[in-house]
Amino acid sequence: MLCNPAKPSTGANVTRLFITVISVILLTACGSGETNVDRGNRAGILYWGNGEEPQDLDPHITTGVSESYIQESLFEPLVNSHPETLEPEPGVAQRWDINDDKTTYTFHLNPNARWSNGEPVTAEDFRWTFWRAMHPKLGNQYNYMYYPIKNAGPYLRGDINDFDKVGIKVIDKQTLQIQLENPTPYFLGLLSHHSYYPVPRSAIEAHGNAWTRGSHWTRPGNMVSNGAFRLTQWKLFNYIEVEKNPYYHKADQVALNGIRFLPTENITTEERMFRANQLHHTYELPADKTSYYRENAPEQLLNQPYLGTYYYRLNTRIKPLDNPKVRRALALAINRQQIVERITKQGQLPAFTITPPNTAGYTAESSLRYDPEEARRLLAEAGYPSGEGIDTLEVLYNTKESHRKIAVAIQQMWKQELNINITLRNEDWKVYLDSEKRGEYQVSRASWIGDYLDPNTFLDLWIKDGGNNRTGWHNPEYDRLVLEQAPRASSREQRYALLMQAEKILLDEVPVIPIYTYATRHLVHPSLKGVTPNLLDRPFFSHFSLEDTQTQRPNESN
Amino acid sequence: MLRFTLVRLLQAIPVLFAVITLTFFLVRAAPGDPLSSDKAMPPEVYAELSTLYELDKPVWQQYINYLGGLLQGEFGPSFKYLGRTVNELIGAGLATTAELGLYAMLVALLIGICAGVVAALRPNSASDYLPMSAAMLGICMPSFLLGPLLVLIFGIWLEWLPVSGWGNIPGDKILPAITLGAAYAAYVARLSRGGMLEVLSQDYIRTARAKGLPEWLIVLKHGLRGGLMPVVAFLGPAFAGLLSGSFVVETVFQIPGMGRLYVQAAFNRDYTLIMGTTVFFATLIILFNLLSDVLAVWLNPKLRQQYQGGKS
Numbered sequence: 001m002l003c004n005p006a007k008p009s010t011g012a013n014v015t016r017l018f019i020t021v022i023s024v025i026l027l028t029a030c031g032s033g034e035t036n037v038d039r040g041n042r043a044g045i046l047y048w049g050n051g052e053e054p055q056d057l058d059p060h061i062t063t064g065v066s067e068s069y070i071q072e073s074l075f076e077p078l079v080n081s082h083p084e085t086l087e088p089e090p091g092v093a094q095r096w097d098i099n100d101d102k103t104t105y106t107f108h109l110n111p112n113a114r115w116s117n118g119e120p121v122t123a124e125d126f127r128w129t130f131w132r133a134m135h136p137k138l139g140n141q142y143n144y145m146y147y148p149i150k151n152a153g154p155y156l157r158g159d160i161n162d163f164d165k166v167g168i169k170v171i172d173k174q175t176l177q178i179q180l181e182n183p184t185p186y187f188l189g190l191l192s193h194h195s196y197y198p199v200p201r202s203a204i205e206a207h208g209n210a211w212t213r214g215s216h217w218t219r220p221g222n223m224v225s226n227g228a229f230r231l232t233q234w235k236l237f238n239y240i241e242v243e244k245n246p247y248y249h250k251a252d253q254v255a256l257n258g259i260r261f262l263p264t265e266n267i268t269t270e271e272r273m274f275r276a277n278q279l280h281h282t283y284e285l286p287a288d289k290t291s292y293y294r295e296n297a298p299e300q301l302l303n304q305p306y307l308g309t310y311y312y313r314l315n316t317r318i319k320p321l322d323n324p325k326v327r328r329a330l331a332l333a334i335n336r337q338q339i340v341e342r343i344t345k346q347g348q349l350p351a352f353t354i355t356p357p358n359t360a361g362y363t364a365e366s367s368l369r370y371d372p373e374e375a376r377r378l379l380a381e382a383g384y385p386s387g388e389g390i391d392t393l394e395v396l397y398n399t400k401e402s403h404r405k406i407a408v409a410i411q412q413m414w415k416q417e418l419n420i421n422i423t424l425r426n427e428d429w430k431v432y433l434d435s436e437k438r439g440e441y442q443v444s445r446a447s448w449i450g451d452y453l454d455p456n457t458f459l460d461l462w463i464k465d466g467g468n469n470r471t472g473w474h475n476p477e478y479d480r481l482v483l484e485q486a487p488r489a490s491s492r493e494q495r496y497a498l499l500m501q502a503e504k505i506l507l508d509e510v511p512v513i514p515i516y517t518y519a520t521r522h523l524v525h526p527s528l529k530g531v532t533p534n535l536l537d538r539p540f541f542s543h544f545s546l547e548d549t550q551t552q553r554p555n556e557s558n
Numbered sequence: 559m560l561r562f563t564l565v566r567l568l569q570a571i572p573v574l575f576a577v578i579t580l581t582f583f584l585v586r587a588a589p590g591d592p593l594s595s596d597k598a599m600p601p602e603v604y605a606e607l608s609t610l611y612e613l614d615k616p617v618w619q620q621y622i623n624y625l626g627g628l629l630q631g632e633f634g635p636s637f638k639y640l641g642r643t644v645n646e647l648i649g650a651g652l653a654t655t656a657e658l659g660l661y662a663m664l665v666a667l668l669i670g671i672c673a674g675v676v677a678a679l680r681p682n683s684a685s686d687y688l689p690m691s692a693a694m695l696g697i698c699m700p701s702f703l704l705g706p707l708l709v710l711i712f713g714i715w716l717e718w719l720p721v722s723g724w725g726n727i728p729g730d731k732i733l734p735a736i737t738l739g740a741a742y743a744a745y746v747a748r749l750s751r752g753g754m755l756e757v758l759s760q761d762y763i764r765t766a767r768a769k770g771l772p773e774w775l776i777v778l779k780h781g782l783r784g785g786l787m788p789v790v791a792f793l794g795p796a797f798a799g800l801l802s803g804s805f806v807v808e809t810v811f812q813i814p815g816m817g818r819l820y821v822q823a824a825f826n827r828d829y830t831l832i833m834g835t836t837v838f839f840a841t842l843i844i845l846f847n848l849l850s851d852v853l854a855v856w857l858n859p860k861l862r863q864q865y866q867g868g869k870s
Contacts, residue, residue, distance in 0.1 A: 035720075036727065053822070056640040063597050139603035141595070158602075213610070214641025236642075236650040237814030238724065262723075262812070265822075268706075269722050269812055276713050276721040430590030430827045437594065467598020 035277035036260075041527050041548040044257035046541070049264040049273065051283040053237050057218040059197040060133040060140045065449075065537075066283070068194050070261055073242050073541045074225040075197035078107055078126060078176070079188050083540040084532040086453050088188035092121055092198065092226065093176075102183035103150075109174040114247035115200055116223075116230040123176035128210075129198045131163050137211040142195035145451065148184040148487075182487035185495065186360070186454035193452055200224035228254045228542035237263055248542075255530075255545035271523070280528045280546070281539075285521040287402055290346045293523065300523050303347040304533035307356055307450035308518030309458065310348070312395070312410070312443050313436070316511050317472035320390050321442060325382035327510040330443075331368050332375035333417040334410055340516050343405045347519035354506060355458040356517040359535070362455045362496050364503040368514070372417040379418055387419035396425045396444040398432035403445050406515070436470055449518070453535060455499050456486070462506055473511030478502050563852055570844045577840040578833070582624060585832050586617055592637045592827035611637055611829075624833065633834035638826040644834035647819055652838075654724055655815035658738060658807070659800040661731055665739030666796065670746025671789065675777065677747070678754035678785070689747060696744030705737040705810040722812040734811045738804055742796050746789055754785035790857060794850020798843040 036047045051066040059071045080091035093107035113121040132138060134146050134156055146152040150167030154160045167179030180187060190196065200217070201210075203224040208215035216222055223231045228250070229242035243258040244251060264270035267284045274282050285293070285301075293301040320326045336350030349357075352366040376386075384390050395411065397403040404426065411422040427435060436444050448468070450457040459482050460466065464474035481502035489495035506512070520537045530544040593599070593607050608614040612623060627634055633644030673689035680686055712733060713721035720730040757763065758781055766776045805817030812818075816835060823831035855861045 053639070055638060058640070061640065063595060136602055137606065139599075139606050141597050141599055141603065143600070213607075214635070216641055218641075235814065236639075236647065237818060239726070264812060266809055266812060269810060272706075272709055272714065272721045273812075276717070278720060278722065278727070428590060429825065430592070430594055433594040433596060434589060434591050467600070 037277040037280060037525055037527065040260075040280060041546045044255070044546055046256050046259040046528065046544060046546060047278065047280045048259055048261050048539075049270045049279045049282040049284075050240075050261040051263070052265055053263040054240065056214060057223070057231070057234075057240075058199070058213075058215075059194040060129075060138060060142070060199065061213060062194075063141050066263075069539055070240055070242070071194045071197060072539060073227060073229040073259055074223075074231060075194070075199075075227040076113075076248075077192045077196050077198070078109075079191040081189070081192045081534075081536075081538070081540075083530075083538075083543050084534055086189065086534050086536060086538075088192070091192065092126075096188075102185075103180045105178045105180070105187065106171070107176045107178070109176065110249055111174055112249040113226065114249065115226050116245045116247055117200075117203075118247050119202075120173075121198060121226050122173050123170040124173070125198050125201065126176050127168050127170050128201050130166075130168050130196070132199065132204075132210045133195060134163075134166070135211050139211075139213060140195065142193070142451075145190055145193055145195045148180050148182065148187055148190070150179040150181050153181075183490075184487065185492055186452055186456060189360075189452045189454060198226055200226075229256075229259060232258070239263070250542065254542045256541060259541060274523045274525070277525070279523075280525040281531070282523040285346070285523055287344065287346055290521060299526060302520055302522040302524050302531065302533060304520050305349065305356065305358075305535060306518040306520045306537050307359060307453065307457075307535045308447060309351055309354055309356060310406075310445070310447045310515045310518065311351070311354065312513040312515060313441075313446045313471050314511055314513065315439055315442050315444070315472060317439060318442060320382070320384060321393075323382045324509045325378045326384065326390075327513075328508075329375040329379040329382065329418060330414065330420075331510045331513040332371045332378070334413055334513065334515065335370050336515055337370065339406060339409055343409055344402065344516060346521050348516040349519070351514035351517045352507075353503060354462075354512060354514050355455045355503060356450075356535075359450065359455050359458070360453045361492075362499065364455070364500050364507070366507050367504070368507055368510075375417060387421075390420050392421040392423055394423045394425050394442045396427065396432060396435060396441040398429045398445070399426055407445065439470070439472060446512075447518070450536065455496070455503070456482075459499055459502055459506075462511065471511040473509065475505055475509065478505045481505075559852075559856065562855060563848075566848050566851060570848060573844060574837070574840060578625070578628070578837055579621075581833055581836045582621055583617070585827075585829055586620075588827075590827045592829055611635070628837070633837070634830040636828055636831050638822070638828040638831065644830050647831060648816065648834055648838055651814060651816040651819045654813060655801055655804055655808070655817060658724070658731070658734055658804055658813060658815060659797060661735035662739035662742065662800050662804075663793075663797055665735050666742035666746050666800075667789075669739070669743040671750050671782075671786065673743070673747040674750025674752075674789075675754055675782070675785075677751045678758060679777070681755060686751075690751065693744035693747040696740045696747075699740070701737050701741065701806045702810060704740055705733070705807060708733050708737055709810075724811070724813040724815070730811075734807050734813055737810070738800060738807045742800065745792065745796070749788040749792055750786055753788045754781055757781050757784040760784070787857065791850060791854045794846040794848075794853065798846035801842050801846075802839040 040047050050069055052064065054062065054067045054070060055064060056062050057067065057070055059075060077091045078093045080089045081087065082089050092109055092113045094110045095108050097106045109121065109123060115121055133140050134143055134152060136156065136158060143156050146156065151160060151165050155163065155166050169177040171177050203217045203222060204210060204215065207217040207222060220231050220234050225231065228245055228248045230245040232243050233241040240261040241258060244254055244256065248254065262279065264273065264283050267286050270279065270282050270284065271286055271289055273279045290303065314321045314327050316322055340348045340350055352368040353364040355362060355364050357363045379387065395407045397407050407424050411424060414420045414422050435441050448458060448461060461468045462473065463469065463479050463482060481498050486495050486498040489498055520533065524531050527547045528544060529547055593604060612620055636642045636644055636647055639647065673693060677686040677689045709721045712719045719733050720727040723730040763776060763780055766780055804815060805821050807813065808815045808817035809821060819831065820835040823835055
């Protein structure tokens with residue numbers, strides 16, 4: 001049908017109208033121009049991908065990494081850490097004295113330290129904070145971090161109720177003394193953990209009791225903090241914003257004017273946000289993208305060793321895993337190099353020890369390796385030649401593609417090298433946690449990220465009835481070394497030697513099979529300066545700065 | 559009409575009650591402890607929290623207490639987000655989801671009606687096949703595929719639009735609205751094509767043409783009114799679907815809405831939040847279906863007469 005050009009048909013009119021409307025919508029929307037990164041660079045606001053929506057901002061209640069990042073910006077501990085080496089540095093305490101037997105620490109507070117409402121931070125603030133953090137009613141899951149303090153154990157267990165008996169004393173307004181049970185070489189490192197951050201008594205008591213969980217003192221307008229930044233906005237599931245704290249005693253050295261923390265649970269979307277210049281720094285990076293960035297934009301990839309171990313728990317209460325030879329055979333039959341090179345591919349290192357190598361100068365020796373022949377020999381010695389007599393073993397993992405891939409690889413390795421049939425059981429996170437805690441598993445994937453820079457953070461997991469042990473394994477000699485001898489060691493060398501002995505027992509008896517040591521995987525925009533890799537993957541926001549640079553983004557095609 | 563509306567409202571109550579009861583017991587029967595975390599919790603802390611969230615009470619008692627709270631409009635405290643009530647969380651997410659649903663509906667109507675009308679005006683021609691094929695594609699393509707595809711084209715390659723967020727960057731509402739609205743646009747297109755075809759063959763349209771009225775006036779004034787009846791009937795379920803089905807889009811685009819809240823609640827075994835969001839969505843679906851029915855009766859003189867005559 002021919003159309004009269006002078007009088008277009010209705011169909012053509014409507015089509016034209018349709019195209020016009022769509023074009024107008026797109027044109028009005030497009031050309032928004034400034035991206036988050038552009039705006040952030042101009043205004044000194046850091047756009048930070050922060051993983052999950054925070055549960056709360058109370059540093060004595062939360063346990064997650066997402067929360068700890070925000071708390072890092074809001075609070076300053078007694079002792080800070082060097083951004084790279086994590087060596088102790090002055091925080092609220094300007095300096096500290098340690099007595100000869102290294103059990104009494106006297107902290108001299110900076111007289112210029114202030115809360116974000118302008119009031120001074122005093123020694124009494126710290127005493128009250130530590131009392132609160134240790135109070136049984138608060139339900140602080142990190143209260144075990146206080147154990148090195150004299151009488152903290154009995155107080156936490158409820159054996160004593162008088163907090164004055166705990167080794168924390170206010171000498172004067174600006175002097176705090178802490179007495180320890182044993183010389184604890186990593187104690188200064190513990191103090192920079194969020195469970196030791198000072199919290200504001202007046203603000204907390206204005207919104208409930210000291211131990212009220214979920215009290216509104218952490219809401220914008222109520223929150224008082226003493227760090228480089230202070231809370232200004234909390235839009236649920238949208239963002240949390242902090243601004244520079246003018247009362248911070250080193251405010252003149254803080255380059256950022258603020259930080260916007262964005263919840264980014266979906267790491268694929270997060271990577272797209274980074275590519276579209278919506279973020280300066282990502283919380284994570286999808287596994288399949290790491291090699292791309294490594295090859296095409298290595299300067300934007302932060303891929304460094306991280307104080308964490310990925311391992312398999314073995315339920316030593318059941319046959320055949322009650323036999324150390326079987327457990328060892330399973331450990332020897334895993335080709336870890338293949339797992340990190342072909343599956344995880346994110347810079348992880350094959351792990352043969354449970355404590356990551358060079359944890360504060362500690363590297364354990366390991367008898368574990370990839371040795372399928374020895375594995376077969378051990379299995380035969382245990383009474384299961386060529387896997388005969390072992391029906392099947394089941395590997396439990398929580399829902400995540402990377403866990404599944406590793407489990408499939410190990411399933412094949414154990415079948416191929418040891419002729420053991422493996423079935424896989426995938427459970428949702430909460431169900432998986434329940435199964436593991438109840439001991440309803442045979443082999444279960446697990447991981448542990450160190451809380452502080454010391455081998456103890458990995459080795460105290462495996463003591464008898466330890467809440468995080470969950471393998472049913474225990475060894476009295478191991479417990480004695482970790483709980484009694486190492487804490488009383490007179491030197492770091494001696495202590496490390498004792499811990500190595502303990503770790504040797506663990507690696508010989510293999511209730512857990514280390515698989516790989518973690519690596520950090522973040523994307524960092526070139527305009528963000530001052531990001532230094534460290535083993536705990538802690539961001540030191542007060543050292544960050546933004547440069548207004550025009551940068552290229554990688555134009556990946558998938 | 560009033561009687562019809564009242565009867566339908568009364569019918570909705572047992573449906574909602576069944577949803578509440580079933581969800582309550584199913585959630586509690588599902589494995590997974592809401593209080594568990596990867597770090598071991600001291601037993602006294604666990605006991606304290608169990609008491610706080612009434613998990614130490616028998617399930618039937620928890621159920622009675624929950625119903626009691628619901629009657630007062632209280633959904634209870636969230637297990638995961640400390641110090642937040644479910645009412646507060648729903649309140650925070652609802653405005654966003656409603657806004658997203660509204661924009662998606664506008665996208666669906668705008669694209670769908672235009673495409674449907676164009677197709678109906680020249681049936682069995684290229685301008686019919688093309689939009690209808692696109693509509694079929696829209697129906698078949700899931701939002702978890704369409705969303706990233708649009709992001710790739712308009713966000714990453716062309717750099718025209720933001721790839722995530724809601725209300726923080728100009729233009730960040732466009733891609734989610736299109737992604738969510740696309741499938742509904744396709745349905746609207748097919749419905750309006752069918753409706754228009756039927757109406758355009760009616761006698762009164764022929765009379766209008768014979769009177770010499772311009773074609774655009776016939777289509778816009780006489781054709782659309784009757785032709786869009788099926789679309790109107792579809793609006794209620796569509797809006798309910800848009801609101802309750804937004805969780806994929808909200809997750810893909812990191813939008814702080816109800817859908818994302820729902821997903822998080824399920825992962826975290828946040829009992830009260832799962833209940834709150836389920837009850838809320840169920841109410842919405844029931845309500846919008848009810849509205850759609852009422853609207854359909856009101857627009858259709860035959861049905862209206864039937865109900866007004868008390869023959870319901």
